[in-house]
Amino acid sequence: MARGFAIVKRYEGAGLNLPKRSTQAAAGYDFEVAEDFVVPAMWKLNAVKRLANLLSTDVPADIDAADAAFKPVLVPTGIKAYMEPNEFLMLANRSSNPLKRRLVLPNGVGVIDADYVDNPTNEGEIFIQLVNYGFRDVHLKKGERIAQGIFMPFQITDSDGADAKSTREAGFGSTGVK
Ligand SMILES: O=c1ccn([C@H]2C[C@H](O)[C@@H](COP(=O)(O)OP(=O)(O)OP(=O)(O)O)O2)c(=O)[nH]1
Numbered sequence: 001m002a003r004g005f006a007i008v009k010r011y012e013g014a015g016l017n018l019p020k021r022s023t024q025a026a027a028g029y030d031f032e033v034a035e036d037f038v039v040p041a042m043w044k045l046n047a048v049k050r051l052a053n054l055l056s057t058d059v060p061a062d063i064d065a066a067d068a069a070f071k072p073v074l075v076p077t078g079i080k081a082y083m084e085p086n087e088f089l090m091l092a093n094r095s096s097n098p099l100k101r102r103l104v105l106p107n108g109v110g111v112i113d114a115d116y117v118d119n120p121t122n123e124g125e126i127f128i129q130l131v132n133y134g135f136r137d138v139h140l141k142k143g144e145r146i147a148q149g150i151f152m153p154f155q156i157t158d159s160d161g162a163d164a165k166s167t168r169e170a171g172f173g174s175t176g177v178k
Pocket residue numbers: 091107109110111112113114116125126127128129170171172173174175176
């Protein structure tokens with residue numbers, strides 16, 4: 001079976017664990033946080049104040065500042081995943097994350113492509129994109145389980161081979177915005 005996980009070079013010797021399934025029939029491999037990491041609350045008081053200010057003034061700079069306060073963070077896992085070319089790794093939230101600490105994946109699910117592994121930019125390190133939609137900063141500790149990855153097969157269309165494909169160089173918008 002040609003699928004699995006490995007630790008990326010920048011975390012070699014850091015004592016990371018490979019993702020594990022926690023029960024016999026669990027679908028998801030639980031990913032741990034690679035290092036202590038703070039997920040700032042979206043509704044920090046100053047962000048709320050900025051928004052309030054936005055409503056009462058018309059200063060374009062305030063829009064940028066308020067928008068930046070809502071940008072998701074990328075939590076490092078130190079893990080890369082290899083798999084067959086007709087598979088992807090689906091990253092899904094843990095159901096306890098919103099309930100206990102207001103953490104969600106703003107991309108809904110994360111899609112880790114089979115050609116992401118060993119890419120020349122970041123070696124295919126998987127990051128968990130997170131938003132803390134609450135009022136309190138969340139202090140993640142190294143080794144805490146933060147999301148789960150499920151290996152999935154996918155299908156392609158009859159005419160798919162006719163389209164030119166580029167080679168993956170990185171992630172997170174590397175293939176352009178269009
Ligand atoms: O939660 C995520 C989502 C994506 N990725 C990495 C792996 C994936 O293979 C790559 C590209 O993801 P996707 O295709 O979903 O994003 P994009 O915005 O289309 O970026 P790109 O243009 O690089 O394909 O980014 C992650 O590490 N975590």
